[in-house]
Amino acid sequence: MFWYVLTFFVAVVIIFVIPRLIPGNPISSIISQMATGGVQSESLEKIYESFIHEFGLDKPLFFQFTDYMKNIFRGNLGVSFSLFPKTVNEILGEALPWTLALQLPAILVGWIAGNLLGAVAAYRKGKFDRVLFPASIFISAMPYYVLAIILLYVFAVYFGWFPTGGGYSITTLPSFSLSFMKDLLSHYFLPFLSIVLVTIGGQAIGMREMSIYELNTDYVTYCRMLGLSDRKISGYVFRNAMLPQITGLAISIGTMVGGALITEIVFGYPGIGTWLFNGIRQQDYPLIQGTTLIIIIAVLLANFIIDLVYGFVDPRIRIAQMEESR
Amino acid sequence: MNSMVKVLLTSKKFVIGFCLFMTLVLVSIIVPLVNPADPLEMVGLMYEKPSSEYWLGTDNFGRDVLIELVHGMKTSLRIGFIAGIIATFIGTIIGLVAGYLGRNIDNVLNTITNIFLVIPPILILIIISISLESRSLGLMGLILGITSWPWTARAVRAQACSLRAREHVNLAKLNGSNPLEIIFKEILPYIFSYVFMSFILQTAGGILNEAAMSMLGLGPTNVVSLGTMLSWALLFEAPRVGAWWAFLPPAIGITLITFSLYVINTAMDEVFNPKLRS
Numbered sequence: 001m002f003w004y005v006l007t008f009f010v011a012v013v014i015i016f017v018i019p020r021l022i023p024g025n026p027i028s029s030i031i032s033q034m035a036t037g038g039v040q041s042e043s044l045e046k047i048y049e050s051f052i053h054e055f056g057l058d059k060p061l062f063f064q065f066t067d068y069m070k071n072i073f074r075g076n077l078g079v080s081f082s083l084f085p086k087t088v089n090e091i092l093g094e095a096l097p098w099t100l101a102l103q104l105p106a107i108l109v110g111w112i113a114g115n116l117l118g119a120v121a122a123y124r125k126g127k128f129d130r131v132l133f134p135a136s137i138f139i140s141a142m143p144y145y146v147l148a149i150i151l152l153y154v155f156a157v158y159f160g161w162f163p164t165g166g167g168y169s170i171t172t173l174p175s176f177s178l179s180f181m182k183d184l185l186s187h188y189f190l191p192f193l194s195i196v197l198v199t200i201g202g203q204a205i206g207m208r209e210m211s212i213y214e215l216n217t218d219y220v221t222y223c224r225m226l227g228l229s230d231r232k233i234s235g236y237v238f239r240n241a242m243l244p245q246i247t248g249l250a251i252s253i254g255t256m257v258g259g260a261l262i263t264e265i266v267f268g269y270p271g272i273g274t275w276l277f278n279g280i281r282q283q284d285y286p287l288i289q290g291t292t293l294i295i296i297i298a299v300l301l302a303n304f305i306i307d308l309v310y311g312f313v314d315p316r317i318r319i320a321q322m323e324e325s326r
Numbered sequence: 327m328n329s330m331v332k333v334l335l336t337s338k339k340f341v342i343g344f345c346l347f348m349t350l351v352l353v354s355i356i357v358p359l360v361n362p363a364d365p366l367e368m369v370g371l372m373y374e375k376p377s378s379e380y381w382l383g384t385d386n387f388g389r390d391v392l393i394e395l396v397h398g399m400k401t402s403l404r405i406g407f408i409a410g411i412i413a414t415f416i417g418t419i420i421g422l423v424a425g426y427l428g429r430n431i432d433n434v435l436n437t438i439t440n441i442f443l444v445i446p447p448i449l450i451l452i453i454i455s456i457s458l459e460s461r462s463l464g465l466m467g468l469i470l471g472i473t474s475w476p477w478t479a480r481a482v483r484a485q486a487c488s489l490r491a492r493e494h495v496n497l498a499k500l501n502g503s504n505p506l507e508i509i510f511k512e513i514l515p516y517i518f519s520y521v522f523m524s525f526i527l528q529t530a531g532g533i534l535n536e537a538a539m540s541m542l543g544l545g546p547t548n549v550v551s552l553g554t555m556l557s558w559a560l561l562f563e564a565p566r567v568g569a570w571w572a573f574l575p576p577a578i579g580i581t582l583i584t585f586s587l588y589v590i591n592t593a594m595d596e597v598f599n600p601k602l603r604s
Contacts, residue, residue, distance in 0.1 A: 007441045014450060019457045137592065141585035143534050145541050146577040149556070153565040153573070164566050205592075254446035261448075262541050266560060280456060280543050288456060292449045303444055 004300050011296045015289055016068055020061070077290035082282040088290035091275055096294065098167055099271035103260045106192045107253070110199025115245055117200065118207025119238050122215060133208065139201030144259035148194040148266040155190060162190050165268035191267045195260050206248055210241035243314055250306040254299045261295070330519070337597055343589030350583055354400040365389065365397040365550045372562075373569040383571035385555070386562035394550050395575045401463060401551040402533050403583065408467025409474065409532025414525040416471070417478025422509050424479070425486025432483075439479045447473040448538060455544035466539075466546040470532045477531075478524040485517040519598045523591050530587040537580055552576040552583075 059067070071078065077088035118136075121129040139147070156164045163169065168183050214220065214237045223233045261273030268274060272291055279287035311317045334340045367389065374384040382391035424435035442450075450473050455461060461469075489495060490513075498512045514521075533552075539545050540553025541560070559565070559573035 003437070003440075006437070007444055010441050011445045011449075014445075015453055018450075018453045021457075134589075137588050138581070138585050141530070141588050142577075142581045143537055143584075145538070145556070146580060149560065149565055149573050149577060153568075153570060157565055157568055209595075251443055254444055255448075258446045258448035258538065262538055265541060276452075277542055280452070283456075285456070288452065292453065295449060296445060299444060299446055 004304055008296065008300055012069070012072060012293070015292055016065060019285070072293065077293065078286035080287050081284040082278065082287065083284075088286050091287065092272065092290055092294055095270060095272050095275050098269060099261075099264065099273065102188065102191055102264070102269060102271060103195065103257065106195035106260065107199055107256055110196040111203050111245075111249060113196070114200040114203025115207040115242065118204035118209075119211045119234075119241065121204065122208045122211030122241075123234055123237070129208070132204065136201045136204040136208075139197055140205060142198065142201075143262075144194065144198050145262045145266050147198055148191065148263045151190050151194050152266060163187050167270040187267075187269075191263050191269050194263055198259065199256065202252075203245065207241060207245055210244055211237055214241045243310075246306060246310050246313065250303045250310075253302050253306070257295060257299055257302075333597055334594065337593045339589055340593035340597070343586045343593060346582065347586035347590065350399060350579075350586065351403060354396055354403060357396045358400060361393070363390065363393050365394045373564070373567065373572060376571050382575050383569070385572045386558055386564065391555075391571055391575055394555055395552075395579060398550045398552045398555050398576055399579050399583070401546065401549050402536055402553065402580070405463055405467045405470065405536045405546065405551065406529040406533035406583075408464060409470035409535070410525050410529030412468060412471025413475045413528040413532070414478050414521060417475035417480075417524065417528075418482050418514075418521050420475065421479040421482025421484075422486050422513060425483040426490055426509050426513060427505065428487070428490065435479075436483065439476045439483070442473075443476040443480065447535070451535065451539055452542065452544060455539060460547040461545070463546050463549055466536060467532065470535050470539075471528075474528060474531055474535065478521075478528060481520060481524055482517060485520050486513055489513050489516055519594065523594050523598075526587050526591045526594075530584045530591075533580065533583055552580045556580075 075089070077092065080086050080088050080091055083091065114136075117132060121132045152164065156162045163186055165187075167187055168180065169187075220233060220237060223236065261271075261276060263269075264271045264273030265277045272294060275287065276291040278284070279291060368387050369390050370380060370384040370388045372384070372386050372388055374380060374388070376383040380390050380392065382395065385391050385394065420435055420439065424432045424439070451469060454469050454473075458465070486509075495508060495512050498508050503511070536545060536551060537553030537556060540551060540557045543557065545551060545554045545557065553576075555576035556573060559569070559576070562572075564570075564572040
């Protein structure tokens with residue numbers, strides 16, 4: 001638990017320190033614009049004033065930091081520049097459900113399917129492996145957004161089977177009707193598919209490797225000599241090879257989420273990734289900072305859950321935990 | 327060293343991956359030498375279709391996509407190499423020190439490594455990049471390198487840990503070698519293949535991350551890279567207006583480079599870990 005708090009703290013400090021260390025950073029350029037009277041319109045001046053107040057930039061660095069921490073713990077992410085006076089909380093609150101609904105199922109489905117395929121490839125060998133393995137390497141070599149762009153072009157533009165972007169059609173009103181659900185799903189399908197495919201590729205490679213390794217261990221030879229059925233042995237192998245894959249998911253979930261966020265941009269999906277992109281393009285620093293924080297919290301939460309699941313799945317750890325708590 | 331190369335050359339995978347990679351590298355080096363055309367020069371109209379004059383058509387600014395592609399590959403490869411070298415260097419040093427010295431130093435370094443493994447590198451990259459007004463090719467490689475070392479550190483540490491108790495290491499200790507000597511003379515040579523493999527993966531990672539940053543509008547400034555080509559194509563709606571020639575070439579370029587590097591890496595893994603050979 002301590003470890004998660006520490007990681008969060010480090011991340012929070014990095015987000016605070018780096019922009020203030022590098023000269024010409026977004027914050028100091030805003031201050032200098034204020035100071036030299038480079039700000040023309042009255043409304044812009046208001047925005048900047050609220051920004052400087054919000055970030056406490058008129059105070060010494062130490063108080064800036066305490067203010068920043070206070071705001072984070074209050075869950076106050078500040079006011080957006082580009083959509084003033086909308087707060088970052090409002091923007092991200094609307095975007096978060098989209099991202100969660102897209103990424104959570106997509107990464108899980110890809111992870112499960114990838115592991116199954118990888119295990120089967122290791123077990124069956126032969127043709128299945130010779131086709132699946134290079135295909136997996138090829139797909140995982142393809143960045144998320146590249147696959148996304150190609151899927152977008154082929155299925156949405158060339159064949160016209162799916163809409164070319166967005167979360168739902170502008171012409172339909174969000175409601176719980178059947179037609180809106182259909183519209184929602186048709187927008188959902190391509191981003192979902194592109195995340196699933198890339199995840200499958202990477203996971204299948206890892207699982208194949210682990211399974212081959214397990215198949216060569218002594219206990220498998222012993223089971224074979226005992227005359228256990230293939231089905232039973234492959235069950236044991238699968239369960240053992242699965243463990244490192246669970247840890248692997250915890251470590252790589254950050255990278256996965258990063259890639260999936262860019263997939264959102266390609267499809268103009270109304271999630272966190274698209275807002276991050278808008279924030280960067282319009283130099284909306286509070287929005288960028290808020291998005292970054294949300295992503296880090298989500299990734300840490302995912303890690304924590306995977307940790308719990310791991311303890312539940314691995315009987316050795318489960319027993320150790322039970323003994324500790326006694 | 328020679329015997330290692332000989333073994334590698336018997337692997338079909340390695341030869342295929344290596345030939346593909348070298349072809350891409352040579353094309354990106356030789357073509358700009360032969361044809362000194364400026365990739366940023368606007369030669370035609372927006373999104374002209376591929377023709378005998380412009381084999382891959384023109385992009386949204388009316389620039390020759392083929393020339394851009396070659397220069398973009400060169401930029402991406404250079405950024406990848408810089409990032410790969412820096413990440414491998416930092417990761418190897420941290421991994422070796424943590425793995426060999428153990429105890430408190432290991433605890434501290436390992437905690438730091440794990441923290442930076444979990445924080446998505448792309449977020450740190452964004453925070454650094456938005457603070458920089460312009461990002462040259464070298465600077466881009468540098469910031470990609472200093473954010474991606476933890477993977478290497480983790481792998482090297484595991485190897486160093488397992489080597490620490492070997493006899494030749496103990497012998498060197500008895501001979502009075504200092505830890506630095508032992509790390510570089512007794513441990514590093516044994517894990518060289520791991521370090522090299524991690525360099526290959528880091529280079530591929532650098533190329534992918536450059537493209538990801540470019541897609542966010544935070545790529546290298548004033549140069550053409552495969553990532554900036556993709557981001558322009560997307561920004562100017564190339565897929566939606568059907569201008570496949572604007573995004574497909576850089577997409578295939580990135581995929582081929584990383585694919586060849588992954589194949590090389592897998593082949594080396596199989597050669598050095600005989601257990602993995604199926």
